[in-house]
Amino acid sequence: MASRFDRPGLRVQEFVAQALIFLTYAALAAWMKFGRRFTIEELGRVRGDFMEQAGAERGPLLICANHLTLIDSLVLQWALAPSWRVAGRRGLFAWNLPDKGNLAAHWWWQVLGYLGKCIPVVRQGTPEQARQTIDKVAWLLARGQSVVIFPEGGRSRTGRVDTENAAYGVGRILQAVPETRVLCVFLRGRGQTGYTDFPARGETFVIGLKRITPATVSDGMRGARDLAVQIVGQLREMENRYFDDALVDR
Amino acid sequence: MDRAAAFDKVTGIIKPFVKNIEALKGSTDATRIIEDLGVNSARLVDIILAFEDEFGISVDDESADKVRTVGDAVQMILLKTATAS
Numbered sequence: 001m002a003s004r005f006d007r008p009g010l011r012v013q014e015f016v017a018q019a020l021i022f023l024t025y026a027a028l029a030a031w032m033k034f035g036r037r038f039t040i041e042e043l044g045r046v047r048g049d050f051m052e053q054a055g056a057e058r059g060p061l062l063i064c065a066n067h068l069t070l071i072d073s074l075v076l077q078w079a080l081a082p083s084w085r086v087a088g089r090r091g092l093f094a095w096n097l098p099d100k101g102n103l104a105a106h107w108w109w110q111v112l113g114y115l116g117k118c119i120p121v122v123r124q125g126t127p128e129q130a131r132q133t134i135d136k137v138a139w140l141l142a143r144g145q146s147v148v149i150f151p152e153g154g155r156s157r158t159g160r161v162d163t164e165n166a167a168y169g170v171g172r173i174l175q176a177v178p179e180t181r182v183l184c185v186f187l188r189g190r191g192q193t194g195y196t197d198f199p200a201r202g203e204t205f206v207i208g209l210k211r212i213t214p215a216t217v218s219d220g221m222r223g224a225r226d227l228a229v230q231i232v233g234q235l236r237e238m239e240n241r242y243f244d245d246a247l248v249d250r
Numbered sequence: 251m252d253r254a255a256a257f258d259k260v261t262g263i264i265k266p267f268v269k270n271i272e273a274l275k276g277s278t279d280a281t282r283i284i285e286d287l288g289v290n291s292a293r294l295v296d297i298i299l300a301f302e303d304e305f306g307i308s309v310d311d312e313s314a315d316k317v318r319t320v321g322d323a324v325q326m327i328l329l330k331t332a333t334a335s
Contacts, residue, residue, distance in 0.1 A: 124284075124291050127315035153292055167292040221295050221314065222302075 006136055010119075014145075017117045018090050024115045025083035032078055037202045040079045041190075046207045050080045053183060053211040055092060060141035060180040063094055064170060065187055066161050066235045067150035068195045070102060072187055074116070075199075076148060079187075079207055094146040097121045097133065099154075123154060134169055138176035149173070151232050159194035161236040163229075170231055171224030174214060184210045184231060186238035208238050251331060256324045263300045264320070267293045279321025297323075305331055 017024065032038045040046060054061050065076060073096040077086075086093045096113075100120035103113045113120065121133045137147050153167035174180055189203040199205070212234050216226035261277055268274045269288030273281065283289050289297070298314045301307065301323065307330040317323050 165290050165292060168295050221309075221311070222299055225295060225299065 003132075003135070006132075007139065010136065010140065013114060013117065014090070017115050018087075018093065020115055021087050021093060022083055024112075025078075025086070028074060028078055028116075029083075032075070036199070038075065038199065039204045040075075041204055041206050043079065046079050046209070047081060049209045050183075053209055054181055055081060055085075055089075057181065058091065059144050060177055061091070061094075061146035061183060062141065062170070062173065062180050063146060063148045063183050063185055064151050064231050064235065065148060065185040066239065067152050067155045068159070068188065068192055069155065069199050070098075070197050071199070072150070073098070073148045075205055076185060076187060076207075077116075079205065080185075091144050091146055093117060094148045095119060095137070095140055096148050097137070097150075099123050130169060134172050134176065137173050141173065141177040141180050147173075151228055151235070155195040157195060159192075161232065161239045163232050163236055166228060166232040168221070168224045168228040171214075171227035174227050175219070175224055182212050182214060182231060184212055184234040184238065186210075186235060186242060188239070188242060206242060208242065210234060210238060251328070253324060253328065256327050256331075257320070259304065260301070260320060260323045260327065263304060264289065264297055264323075267297060277320050279319060279324065281320045282318055283320065283323070284318075301327060307331060 063076065063080075065072060073094070077094060081092050095117045096119070098113060098118050098120060100122050103109050103118060103120045119133065119136055122129045137149070140147060149170055151166055151170045152162045153165060153169070156162040174182070186208040187205060189199045189205050191200050191203055212230065214227040214230040216223045218226055257279075261274060264283065264287065265271075265274060267289045270286065273286050273288070277287070281287060283294065283297070284291050294317070295314070298309050298317065302309055305327050307327065309326070309330070313326055313330075317326060
């Protein structure tokens with residue numbers, strides 16, 4: 001679990017982020033809707049599915065998504081729940097784990113990252129750094145929070161769910177907080193052909209959700225791998241369905 | 251098992267995960283698995299689990315974290331197989 005030195009900082013961040021949630025959400029929604037002209041296909045259905053599959057229950061929630069752009073977690077937060085719902089249920093305002101290097105690029109990103117409940121992480125860091133991140137996430141989950149995580153470990157360089165390079169950290173998190181609910185989320189812009197920093201202006205996003213209960217009889221690293229493989233496999237399956245449907249739609 | 255045999259087995263297990271095959275051909279105890287051989291850090295777990303299967307040993311997280319070089323892996327395997335026998 002998070003060290004006693006990390007906990008006060010995370011508590012303060014959560015408090016500040018929750019206190020300013022309407023402001024943060026309004027800025028985020030305005031930028032997405034009017035600045036970038038993004039839209040979510042069947043937004044009402046997506047939010048309904050989210051509440052039905054995960055949002056209505058209390059307790060730890062791990063939102064596991066595929067990853068193609070730097071702002072996937074922002075799009076997801078905007079899409080899954082409106083501000084009034086998140087304001088009433090602080091657990092629904094998900095924590096994120098962006099790359100420290102990306103977040104450090106501009107001071108305003110750091111401010112937005114703080115208000116957006118981001119915990120900067122070092123990609124390809126040392127085992128100790130990875131363990132610290134997992135401990136923080138486990139501590140937040142144990143407090144009934146939700147966390148967005150990208151099990152592929154980074155934006156997929158192939159443009160498809162990257163099963164080859166997927167990390168197993170998500171499995172370790174589930175081992176640390178076994179009661180965590182897992183919601184797999186497939187997110188992709190209709191015009192997205194590969195990985196990019198940002199989606200194209202005017203992009204329309206498709207979102208699919210599926211709650212799963214990963215299980216394993218193994219413990220330790222082997223168990224973590226089993227759990228992570230099931231989650232990434234589910235994302236791959238959702239992606240396959242997306243492309244199959246796209247072929248049918250043609 | 252002697253050190254040379256362990257070294258050969260270790261490099262054989264690592265090989266499918268290596269991006270820099272040339273570095274593997276000339277590898278020594280000091281060759282770093284991630285930096286020199288180009289193994290993805292996430293795949294280090296697969297390599298450790300393959301060691302467990304191949305050598306019939308159990309590797310805890312702490313021991314796994316200490317494996318940075320081919321020599322570290324060989325040393326860990328020799329220690330654990332000696333303890334097991």
